[in-house]
Amino acid sequence: MNFSDADGLRGGSSSPDGVLTVSQLNRQVARLLESGFPRVWVCGEVSNFTRAASGHWYFSIKDESAAVRAVMFRGRAQAVGFVPQPGERFEFRVQVSLYEPRGDYQVQVEALRRAGRGDLHEAFLRLRDRLAAEGLIDPARRRPLAPMPRAVGVVTSLAAAALRDVLSVMARRAPHVRVVVYPAPVQGREAAAQLCDALALAIARAEVDTLLLVRGGGSLEDLWSFNDEALARAIAASPIPVVSGVGHETDFTIADFVADLRAPTPTAAAELCCDSHAACEDRLRGALGALAVAQRRLLDRGAMRLDKAAAQLVSPAQRLRLQGQRLTAATQRLHAALAHRMESRAARLAAVHGRLEALDPRGVLGRGYAIVRGPSGAIVKNALDLNIGERIDVEFGTGRAQADIVRTDA
Template identity: 70%
Template sequence: MSLIGQEYEQRGSPQDDTVLTVSQLNRQVARLLETGIPRLWVVGEISNFTRAASGHWYFSIKDEAAVVRAVMFRGRTQMVGFVPDVGGRYEFRVQVSLYEPRGDFQVQVESVRRAGRGDLHEAFLRLKDRLTQEGLIDPSRRRPLPAMPRTVGVVTSLAAAALRDVLSVMARRAPHIRVIVYPAPVQGREAAAQLCAALDQAAVRAEVDLLLLVRGGGSLEDLWCFNDEALARRIAASPVPVISGVGHETDFTIADFVADLRAPTPTAAAELCCDSRDQALGRVQGALSQLMRDQRRRLEHAAIRLDRATAQLISPAQRLRMHRQRLDAAYERLLPPLWQRLRQHEQAVLWASRRTQAGMERLLQKDGRRLAVAEGTLRALDPRAVLTRGYSIVHRSDGSIVKNALDLKIPERIDIEFGQGWAQADVVRTDSLL
């Protein structure tokens, strides 16, 4: 016996001569459905999706053989975090119910999640195993990164926050290093192919010493283009070493495994690609100091050997004194030039830093002006700006825009969008302006 049948039998059936109104009948059926069937998960595709002005979602859930109507109220939709795509496959947490005014069987959706995460994870593991067997993930295959790169390439979207993070870190830590951006989308169906094209472009142009492949965090689906097999092989075959900085620290993609270095975040990738300006200056100063110490030690050893030679000689003492004087003079000539070279290098580095900083400021000002012009153009082209002047947009129940009054049917229900708010109306007459 079904759950509904059990519940109905426990409550007791009405007498044969009991007469119910339609409202009473629907109310009893709705109560049986809601109490007899527990909340459960349903998987299917979305169709006939409508977002009402109230914030509720109305749609259908279907598979190959059946369809059921569904509603998700505003309080639930605000917690989803995304708008489902028509035709997309999702999993729904539902309560089975009946819409009493029309007697329609439906489900009330409490939560929704993307289906297929398990399939994606299995595909990820299969590709990782295959690349491991081919040796592309072997740590011994990874190439060393350049100690002091002069030019660094960044492969990412121009609109990505990751790009701003990388440029900010580079400008702060290493303004003397040139940065070249190879733009490509980092999400969507075409992203993997365009990321491959960006890597190919960097290889052909051969103008950078190191490549950063970066993107901010996201869901497994958002980061899926970085699990593409073609992209993984491009990274492994790149003539330029690649640092992968995709997602957050807990996110792992195939690109991370085949890259020469995996950074936990885009910011960390920028920090790992080179030493900071202070670190570089420290290394130069340390090298010069070590050179001076070595020279001083050699001179001291030469002086000791000279003293020993002098002690062993019976004559001529004058000649030994002359050698000592020449050695002292050489010692005095050697030290000042070394200090002078150190100061010259420091001045050169500081001058290069100032020039780089000034160039970055000019570039940011120029981009700011271009952004302001683009924002003005976008506001001017906003179709909803027209609505504030008294116009309105008419939508059919499927969300399409009505362009011709003769396309409407009587008594079709339409949604009217104003500058502020919505309204619903029924078509009672149509006419043409011609």
Template identity: 60%
Template sequence: MSFLEATAASDAVLTVSQLNRQVGELLQGHFSRIWVRGEISNFTQAASGHWYFSIKDERASVKAVMFRGRCQAVGFVPKPGEKFEFRAAVTLYEPRGDYQLQVESMRRAGRGDLHEAFLALKEKLAQEGLFDPARKRPIPSMPATIGVVTSLAAAALRDVLTAMARRAPHVRVIVYPAPVQGLDAASKLNAALNLAIERAETDVLLLVRGGGSLEDLWSFNDEALARSVAASPIPVISGVGHETDFTIADFVADLRAPTPTAAAELCCHSREACMRAVRVAYASLCTQQQRLHERASLRLDRAAALLVSPQQRLSQQALRLQGLNQRLSRAAAQASARHVARLDAVRARLARAQPRPQGLRAELDYRRQALADAARRLLEHRRQRLLALAQTLEALGPRSILDRGYAIVRKENGEIVKNALDLSVGEQLGVELGRGSVRVDVVQVHGLL
């Protein structure tokens, strides 16, 4: 009998919460992970990072949710009206009783191969560390020259040039043309980027292109181009597509801009900001200069106050010389007295230190005899200790134990047998006795409890 039949047959009264919980358990138990194809509608990206949307076809729709951790692995933000294939679990949102799909991954319907290739390359380069923030180079704040790698006919180039002319007309712009769409666009973009790196005439490089579909932006998902961006000694800013578009170049670049115009704004400070910084620096310099001038004036005033006439200085020097002469005389007398006292002290110490040969000879004989007695006692003590250790070693040696009737049992590989349960019937063993050794076969094994 099914759960629904059992519920219908019983007289139990369920609350709404209990009913929704049991229905949710039925859905999750009946459906495993499934693939659903449909078109996205009512798409909402919450502040928490979760995606809420509906999946519909010509005749029906179902609500769906994709949590932030799963969204970050997608690599792009879907747009309403686009068709995808979703891998999801069927769940029930108990507070409202609505059933929904909890999406774990998604791929473009009809373009699954491109999306799978995108995810595979993204995973590969991420494992190699090309997306590591610690690897990325800082963007110079005041570049003299910037390079732009894009198509000459692209609207992105016009956006960049317009933004640079408006914000930073003092910065030189060099364009390295390459197609941004087509079969050979990736290789030509890579060649243009390497040319810019080889010429080394710019401080930062912009890799830009306007928005488009996954196929339109596919040139910026090229592995060779991504590796060139990662290896570039010149910092690279990627401004490909719109804010919701993501390419491999965005992940590898030192900085991702949501649009080409934003890339131009991020590559350098505006002229107004630079002029404002110059004005602030000039004001600070003037203030510092004024302070230095004021301190120098104070030093000059103090130095002028210290000036004295030559006659007064000569009088001061004469007084100082007289004082030094008196100190020198006193120091000479004191030094002579100290020398006399030290000489008397040395004479007294010399008298006390004169040798007394008779007394020293008797003391030397006494100490020689004491040293010889101590050496004999130490030698006898060490000999007794050595004999005791030798007796102990002989008593504890394996040969002494074997002589008392014990034996050493070894396996064929030489391993000593300690537990009978480690043996098997029929196994050959070697037994070492106090006198000789024997080879035996195991016919029965008994283990101790």
């Protein structure tokens, strides 16, 4: 099959005289490489490594006598779990392709593993994926560290350089924080189990607020204890927040994924586990300043209430004087009321007296009338009630007289 035939089979086209453009040539070569060359594993060193802002990795894979350009796109690069370093040797699973704009032959890397350690790396990836499926690697599960812990625990070997680094950093940055060491080997066949025991001891004693799980750098085999499933589950289940500081910045272990915080080195773990003494002093000064301001405001409000209450207080003499003034005013109001009431009643009495005087018979007699009483003393109102010869008594306005009846007329 020539290029023109291949292009035609794949829906391409060329000029009528059979001459290809450069783009057509590169496209046909790319399709031939992608369809005719199987995916293969290639062993070589990383060279000219670049991590683009897009997240893609661009580098070369080389051996003693040759090199090939390589690209690993962001989605696959994020699944690796570590960043390859120039000079490191890996096994790469690649798809052969062509970068058409420049006609450069290259490979697209789909996966990589450390050369000679493919089985370990595959086991690492399988465990990581299984724990991720259970949610143990979910960032939302991670708990924040106590910014001012009372004590920090360190799970590591007593002979490890990592322990000296941690103790040095803690003595310099946070001498006020107590450090408790839970010793365990960090390398070897029994190391993972003993790390689990040390972690369990720290949890049972409950004497620290943060745990550091640390060791220095090493090969994949050296760090393999920190890829143990039982240790990973113990870290995830720990009620005490765990900081993992294993190896160098480019080393990743399963412990890093399940810990509450991953530090790139043991030294960084010590720096991240708590605030420095200076930072604590700054925070304390800030808190004291805020407390002083709040106290001042409280005292000012109390003083205002006291002034208001004091303004309402009077001395006994002043209180008596005020009460005397109120009594005088009340007495004056009472006298005025009584005088008004007496005047009113006197006027009413005078009016009644006037009406009584108007009805007094003696007043009528004074105008020339008389009152006639019969022999029995009863007032005579009708002359026919008298008999001839009876003696009557006549009362005038002034004086009295008696008379005998000699005649009566109706």
